[in-house]
Amino acid sequence: MLGFIKKDLLMIKSNIKIFAVLLLIYVAMAFQGQMDLSFLLPFMSVMIMMSTFSYDAFNKWDAYAVTMPNGRKNSVRAKYLATIILISITTIIITVLSLIISYTKNNTIDFENIIGTIFGSLFATILLQSLIYPAMYKFGPEKARIGLMTIIFSIAVIGGFLINYIDLSSIIKMLDFIGEYLIIIFSMVMIIMLYISYKISQKIYLKKEM
């Protein structure tokens, strides 16, 4: 099992330079106030993990992994665990950088606001990855990538459409109502989403003809 996780992490390490450069550019932009760094969390995590799926598909790793002990089970489990490790590291880096940027620019740390924004991004990250992974296993990275774009586009279009018809103040009131439980509730939703996604991916993979 550990070997399979290592494989994904070593792949990420091999491409780390590209993502480090991207991070530097965004940090520079964030310093100039051109963008919010929390946006990077879903963007980078999804991009990095999708690149591992693409390399896997290119070298038919999935078929090769099946030749190893418990390859079918461990390969999927490792992908989800590697994702959790990656998201944890990215979240820590982005939180620390956001706090530093906030302090350097304003001489104070708007802790609540930063954590709130990053938590929102974290939720978006988990939601995207939970949706995309089963599609990756079922249809392969090429088709799943198109699916991802469609999901993002649909969310933007439907969201934009609904915003005109929904009374936002009632939603804000509702969120205020659950206020102190908000983080707990959303954390649980994230865990459940990821777990269901994992179960679906594993079911697909266990039956898959490579």
Place this chain on the structure above:
Amino acid sequence: MENILEIRNLCKKYKEFELQDVNITLPKGMIMGFIGENGAGKTTTIKAILDIIRNYTGEIKVFGYDNRKDNKKIKEDIGAVLDDMFFPEILTPNDINNIMKDIYKNWDSELYFKYLNDFGLPKTKQIKTFSKGMRKKLEIATAISHHPKLLILDEPTAGLDPIARNEVIDIFQSFIQNEECSIFLSSHITTDLEHIADYITFINSGKIILSKTREELLEDFGIVKCSKEEFEKIDKKDFIKYKKSKYEYDILVENKKDFYKKYGINTIDRITLEELMVLMIKGEE
């Protein structure tokens, strides 16, 4: 003799291709060469043994265990080299060692690095910088470094130059010195199999058409070269296939000595696996 691999009535249907009742038995300590033209069903059979494809009927036993139910038990002792299926190419041989030592209980880093040295493979370069031959050698080194008891190899010598092919064949031969170990390998390079295989199994259009020991094939089988007049006198039951060339007939016979006794034709050559393949596929009945 104990069998390390047993395939019984394996059937697998695709839209345009079908494996039909494939039966194979590989005894312990032996090398079986699996031959056939492209698309004959070699890779599909290998994929079924390794559980890479699932929706098939029939039974596959490895080390006496069911290949699907007892997956974990048998995979520890199998090493595989597959055509174009390997680690993602951004990884390095060092990465592979790091990964494999946590996948196989018996992974032997020392042995793995010894093979890398013997093959002259760099340890820290990404696989994508390797030539096809280097990649194949890395795949072989990876497949045998956890001391497997069964090696399943799909075209392991394809893309290798003659020197590398010899090195690889030497490794297979030293692997088989341990009587507990066996090799099941498919190859187009039939001359390699003539040197190392104990058994030859021939698949054509999804069906096993021949499975014999190498001695039986190379010593007993033969090609009779004869004229049209001589050919017309031969009973159809006494040959397997024939091919008509410009001046003579090439006839594939199962037993050279019996044929000579019966017909007195002494222009009978020893057969090579390549000739056997061509005659079995292209010859007429």
